[in-house]
Amino acid sequence: MADTSRLTRAVNHFADRLRAAPQSRLQRGAAAEALGLARELARRTQVLEEPGTELREMPDAGMFAAADQITVAVHDLALVLDDEGQVSEAVRLVEEAQKRAGV
16 A cells, blocks of 8 residues: 555645635636546546446535545545555646646
């Protein structure tokens, strides 16, 4: 099992920024960016946990749930990551999504 503390810190920072963001920022795309990240993290988890199964998509729970969705998705992913390369890739995804979200 890989050390996922960097990943947890990165997503917690992004989630905190989303929670502090004004509604207008969330509406301008920050929430959509977070949902996209949550869906990608959930997809990666499913591929690792259940290879070959039909992929499910994380539902859109609304802009105010985006921070919670990325937090849940990354914690699920962290449980199945095997190596530091996977952790680094996930951290990169989180950091890039945060930049695109502008928070």
